[in-house]
Amino acid sequence: MAGAGPGGCAAALALATAGADVVLVHRERPSRLPVGESLAPTARPLLEHLGVLDRVTARGHRPCYGSHSAWGQDTLTAQDHVRGPYGSGWHLDRRLFDSSLREAAHEAGARLHSGSVTAVVRTGDLWRVSVSGTEVVAPYLVDATGAGARVARRLGAGVLPTDHLVAVAAVLPGARPQSGTRRGGTERVSLIESTAFGWWYTAPLPSGHHVAMALTDPDLVARAGLRTPTGWFDALATTRHVHARLAVRGTGPPQRLSVVRAGTSRVLPTAGAGWVAVGDAASATDPIAARGITSALATGIAAASALTARADGDGQALGRYADLTSGVHDEFLRARTACYRAGRRWDTPFWTRRTD
Numbered sequence: 001m002a003g004a005g006p007g008g009c010a011a012a013l014a015l016a017t018a019g020a021d022v023v024l025v026h027r028e029r030p031s032r033l034p035v036g037e038s039l040a041p042t043a044r045p046l047l048e049h050l051g052v053l054d055r056v057t058a059r060g061h062r063p064c065y066g067s068h069s070a071w072g073q074d075t076l077t078a079q080d081h082v083r084g085p086y087g088s089g090w091h092l093d094r095r096l097f098d099s100s101l102r103e104a105a106h107e108a109g110a111r112l113h114s115g116s117v118t119a120v121v122r123t124g125d126l127w128r129v130s131v132s133g134t135e136v137v138a139p140y141l142v143d144a145t146g147a148g149a150r151v152a153r154r155l156g157a158g159v160l161p162t163d164h165l166v167a168v169a170a171v172l173p174g175a176r177p178q179s180g181t182r183r184g185g186t187e188r189v190s191l192i193e194s195t196a197f198g199w200w201y202t203a204p205l206p207s208g209h210h211v212a213m214a215l216t217d218p219d220l221v222a223r224a225g226l227r228t229p230t231g232w233f234d235a236l237a238t239t240r241h242v243h244a245r246l247a248v249r250g251t252g253p254p255q256r257l258s259v260v261r262a263g264t265s266r267v268l269p270t271a272g273a274g275w276v277a278v279g280d281a282a283s284a285t286d287p288i289a290a291r292g293i294t295s296a297l298a299t300g301i302a303a304a305s306a307l308t309a310r311a312d313g314d315g316q317a318l319g320r321y322a323d324l325t326s327g328v329h330d331e332f333l334r335a336r337t338a339c340y341r342a343g344r345r346w347d348t349p350f351w352t353r354r355t356d
């Protein structure tokens with residue numbers, strides 16, 4: 001298993017629970033910005049299936065009751081998770097969430113191996129995988145390295161981008177307490193607001209701070225004034241709802257910005273002889289859908305089933321997995337286009353690229 005994010009951990013946990021001998025290669029990321037922190041309620045049955053719902057959600061996270069969005073209009077529309085079948089979602093401490101999943105996989109029997117996968121060679125029916133100077137030998141290989149799909153690309157799969165969206169992100173101090181909000185003055189909903197150059201997103205973090213980001217295309221970052229903390233902060237101040245949420249007048253610009261790749265892309269194929277790709281390494285989706293973690297858990301579970309069936313002699317199992325992930329990505333692309341069409345209010349490059 002190359003990569004120990006949600007996709008790799010879900011696959012490792014499911015396989016180890018089924019009795020497979022699993023090596024989970026984990027590469028530390030020293031100073032990770034807390035992006036990818038909203039976990040949709042639809043993750044609940046997946047975490048239950050993995051037997052870790054209480055364990056990974058009990059401590060350190062906060063409930064997310066839904067989202068508010070000014071999308072295609074000036075005013076906010078509320079989407080309330082609590083009315084849905086799975087109840088509230090979560091605003092995650094993402095580092096804690098990932099490490100809880102990793103620990104669960106380890107306790108189920110997966111062996112953790114620190115380092116980076118740097119080379120992969122097929123010898124007969126076995127993979128010889130170089131991990132930071134050591135070698136791991138295995139009959140099956142899972143690429144869970146995230147959107148870079150580092151293993152699948154080495155095996156000849158292609159990464160097909162739909163767009164090159166980036167998030168220009170920062171962490172800001174929490175809002176001033178407002179009356180009528182839940183939990184110590186913090187509104188526990190995500191907030192989205194579209195603008196001519198893209199859209200803004202903010203959500204409360206369990207730490208009490210807020211993550212805030214502007215989503216746009218790389219060639220529009222400078223034009224939108226987002227290259228410097230001061231310019232980013234000025235652009236944020238022109239928003240209506242995000243600005244009101246963050247009460248930024250009382251604070252200064254963030255000390256630093258992080259530019260994070262957030263584009264939609266797929267890998268073709270997502271499986272081959274003796275290997276599969278899961279999570280973002282199979283299909284990376286626009287954060288507007290807030291479904292990346294859920295999808296990583298789902299594909300990790302589906303890949304574990306496919307590999308188990310393959311090991312039991314089902315020669316079609318990995319092909320069916322590839323067809324499944326491909327069909328789900330096609331469905332996502334249709335939903336993404338519909339979403340941007342619904343949000344279009346400007347004939348600016350960001351919106352015409354996604355809707356014409």
Ligand SMILES: Cc1cc2nc3c(=O)[nH]c(=O)nc-3n(C[C@H](O)[C@H](O)[C@H](O)COP(=O)(O)OP(=O)(O)OC[C@H]3O[C@@H](n4cnc5c(N)ncnc54)[C@H](O)[C@@H]3O)c2cc1C
Nearest residue numbers: 003005006007036038116117145146167279280292293296
């Ligand atoms: C700006 C932004 C906002 C987002 N917001 C949300 C959100 O609100 N909700 C949501 O559900 N999703 C969100 N996502 C998406 C979500 O973060 C991802 O879909 C999810 O993390 C995918 O999980 P993964 O396990 O496939 O990959 P990752 O979480 O990327 O994990 C991959 C792991 O593989 C490791 N790795 C990479 N290369 C190697 C190598 N060569 N050897 C060994 N290990 C390697 C990495 O270090 C990493 O630990 C967002 C993404 C972005 C960019």
